[in-house]
Amino acid sequence: MYHKSKLPNLATTIFTTMGQLARQHNAVNISQGFPNFPTDPHLLSLVKKAMEAGLNQYAPMQGILPLRERISEKMETLYGHSYHPETEITITAGATQAIFTAITAFIRPKDEVIVFEPAFDCYAPAIDLMGATLVSMPMQGPNFTMDWSLFQSKITPKTKMVIINSPHNPTGTLLKQHDMEELQNALRGTNILLLSDEVYEHMTFDGAAHQSACRFPDLASQSLICASFGKTFHVTGWKMGYMAGPKALMHEFNKVHQYNVFCVNHPMQGALADYLQNPDPYMALSAFYQEKRDYFLKAISASKFKWTPSEGTYFQVVDYSDITTETDMDFATRLVREYGIATIPMSVFWEDGRQDQQLRFCFAKTKDTLDRAAEIINRIGQ
Ligand SMILES: Cc1ncc(COP(=O)(O)O)c(C=O)c1O
Incomplete structure (x- = not known):
């Protein structure tokens, strides 16, 4: 065949x-x-504890509430933006599933998605599968800086989404506050969604702060933000992450999520909810x-x-x-x-x-x- x-x-x-x-x-x-x-052996012992406590059947579709509450508190404390744990956060099978689900939920054939390059390799195939077009936005020069007027020229009536990633894989660069402000200005008043891949949010050096998209109120209102426990807690094999965004966007996200995986690993969620009570590790x-x-x-x-x-x-x-x-x-x-x-x-x-x-x-x-x-x-x- x-x-x-x-x-x-x-x-x-x-x-x-x-x-x-x-x-x-x-x-x-x-x-x-x-x-x-x-x-961390303590995190491993919490998984055992969660299993022994009976968290071995399907979890709620969006993830267990205590974990979503811890994430909401963490984001509010670190970035000053409040996501409602019941409607604005969904636990995913790693950031990869969060990204695939977001692209599937919002991108239609012939839409354009602007991707900063070089780029992590999971964005392009998802865009392709939707019959959409990836519009490359090259980072500039040996230090991979942003050219915001070039970015502006990439926006067309077909642009549906922009994907950013900071801290950035593979370049190890950060989007600075002024970059995020430029991005916010460029997207303000448009229907363009921002998919912000923040899986390395807790790895910034030399005193630099992570500029989460949710720090910028206008951007936050049109952004989906994904993160990965795998990266943060040295457990990439667990494939655990989450997506946060405004209620209306997450409502659409969840429609796909529920038929994509329905829910993700239950005992790991229990363990992570406990573990996140202590901010020291991250x-x-x-x-x-x-x-x-x-x-x-x-x-x-x-x-x-x-x-x-x-x-x-x-x-x-x-x-x-x-x-x-x-x-x-x-x-x-x-x-x-x-x-x-x-x-x-x-x-x-x-x-x-x-x-x-x-x-x-x-x-x-x-x-x-x-x-x-x-x-x-x-x-x-x-
Ligand atoms: C930029 C970026 N986004 C997403 C992912 C995927 O994260 P996860 O393992 O949680 O699916 C990775 C993993 O390497 C990554 O580097």
Whole structure:
């Protein structure tokens, strides 16, 4: 039987490909974005407690109320915007499902969705599947800054949604307050939705504050904001996250959510509701990752790579133009085979596969992994 692919141009994600290659070559893996250190045993004990307390059947469609209440309190405390826990927050199977559900709920064929590039890889296929068009908004120059007049020129009567991500994967940059104000001005009075991917909200460095879209009242009124417990609590394998937004938008979101997954993992929700009562773990995260960033960048300071230190996330982009003229895919593949280190070529985050001679490193790793990675990185091209 022959099925015409709905996503004919889509290959296996680079994360799967690099992971496989890394395993084959027993390479140090700083490619995919996940921590390789243990989860807080207290959080694990809360999962057991939730299971023993009987949270083993379907959860309510939007998630258990105590968890939604904790999220609402956290967002109000940190960003000064109040989301009603009963109608404005839904627990999702990771941010990925939140994003897919939002795109499915709001995007129709021929709509245009503006995506800042380079971009995380789950936005484009969802837009494609809806028969909509991805409009690329390139971040500018080696430091990936925003050109807001260029952004303005991308808006057309067909623009239905804009997707932002700050702190930003893969570049490690942050949208600043003035960026958010520019965005708010550009979207004010339009029917354009903002999908704000804030999964790295608790990883900002050098004293910078996370500029959540909900800090900006006009933006908040037309925004859906997603976050990920996987990123925040070192449990990416749990696939737990949430979406927050105004009631009318969440009402539409939930219509899709209820037939997409209906509800998500119940005992994990119980555990997270308990765990979130203490803000210390997430409030300590920026310092935790800043220390890792600083440790890693110092360790590779003798290498031939160049970089601007990451401002947030657990990623560092490096430029390898002093080492080789190879494409980033060829170079990254050679690094696994010849040097035993797996990284991510930046071209995969661009729709047009742009070649800027950059790789992405993930520093959410133990000191031992970072030491082994640094020892290899310092030998490359010497
Ligand atoms: C920018 C960005 N958004 C969303 C996700 C997906 O988050 P989750 O694992 O909670 O689905 C990731 C994971 O890497 C990410 O980097």
